[in-house]
Amino acid sequence: MKKILVPTDFSEQASVALKAAAGIARKSNAEIILLHIIDMPQETMDMIKPGYDIPEIMLFKEGAEAKLTQTSMSEELSGLNVSQILILGRTFHEVINVAKANNIDLIVMGSHGASGFKEFFIGSNTEKVIRTSDIPVLAIKGNNSEISFNKVVFANDFTEESAKGFEKIINFLKLNGANPHFLMINTPNNFKPTHVAEQMAHDFLKQFNLDAYEFSIYNDLDIEKGILNFADRINADLIAMGTHGRKGFARLLNGSISEDLMNHSPKSIITFKL
Template identity: 45%
Template sequence: MKKILVPTDFSTQAENALKVAAQLAKKHNSEIYLLHILEIPLHEVDPLKSYNNLPEAVYFMKLAHKQFEELKKKDYLKDIKIIEDVNFHEIFKGVFHTCKKHDIDLIIMGSNGASGLKEMLIGSNTEKVVRTSETPVLVIKNKHKIFNINNFVFASDFKDENKITYQKAIQFAKKLDAKIHLLLVNTPNKFITSAHAKHRMKEFARAFNFSNYSINIYNDVNIEKGIMNFSNSIQADLIAMSTHGRQGISHFFNGSISEDLVNHAKRPVLTFKI
């Protein structure tokens, strides 16, 4: 966890994420990359000119750097190496390219979620990053004066495609000295017996050299509610799961549980792309 990326629009939600990043950076001697995205409408761009030559771009870039300077004066960022960047991509593309360029280990983003028609047609910027990022994304919803993760839920169907992401979750748990609560949610539409579920989960966990975990099967009306209700019942500090990164028409019809949790869960959510 040497390089942490925090996309910011200088909002309260973004600063909540930055404060969490600062705590992790101090614990793990990490660098923080602060990224601000300037989304300039393409129809306003002269194809013979670069973004950097647009008067609007110059103005907003100077404004962003001024805000960066004010932000870096905050006490909670003292003694942390901060690298700032202003980008002209759409936010999910800007995050993607920044992660590739700097070999980012973790993205931390703030979100207040999206709901209703906005969620269905547009979704939050954080949701778009979760859907497309190949780097793990930690989504922060609230202010955390002290960000300690002692127990977190890893929700899955525990099929082989999730083994790579579970390995990443184990690495995260070891760094934080946290216990993982493996969770399979049983629903009326996708019901399996408890015996079958336990056998699958035990075989899944057996493949890893990690013992600080529990196995849990929870019945609920759907997977999203099951994850949130179980997490509430054990007062989990974090929810972690895989995301398939569906896009386009497939995402519209099938949805993504991880993206729904990003919008609806009150707890921090950590996602790993399959």
């Protein structure tokens, strides 16, 4: 891992995410890129012409530049290679654009847990970033800045549809010293006998030449509850899941389940594009 992007709105939760990113950067000798976006309505953006300054916007920009510089010099980033980017734009679009333009390996951002994503990632911005990002996104929950990859619950449906990009996920987790615990959730509407579920998982995982792995089947009323309850049962450090881009969390996480899981989980979550 060479580059970690950390969008910040200078809030307390953004600071927690930054500390978590710093810990990962130290382990992998990665550069941290701090990103602050002055989120402007589209009509305001249309008014801004090259070489033409709007006084109110310039005041916002100068204040943000000072905060960004101060953040880059904070104690938790001491000894790390840190750069900063300040732009005017629309939050969701610019996070994706900056990540692509700078060959980012991981995006780290904060979450307020059960109350939903607030402040910097307002409304559906976080969901949009996760759905469209080709880059792994790590959402830090609560005040947990000490992120561990030791025990990662990796929920999957073990279908061929989820095989695309799976090896990339495994390599990423291995690079960070993760011990993935693969999980299949059985629900009343999509129940599989144990021997069928075990065979599906075995056939799926053997194509990735895994020497050893842990696998569990967990029965619950729905997928979200199953993942959360199982992660709590084994005291997981992190929950990992795959996304299918603009289609949302196909098969494994359909409709609003992805957003509910992100909002309700007390544990941090990392997502990967399949």
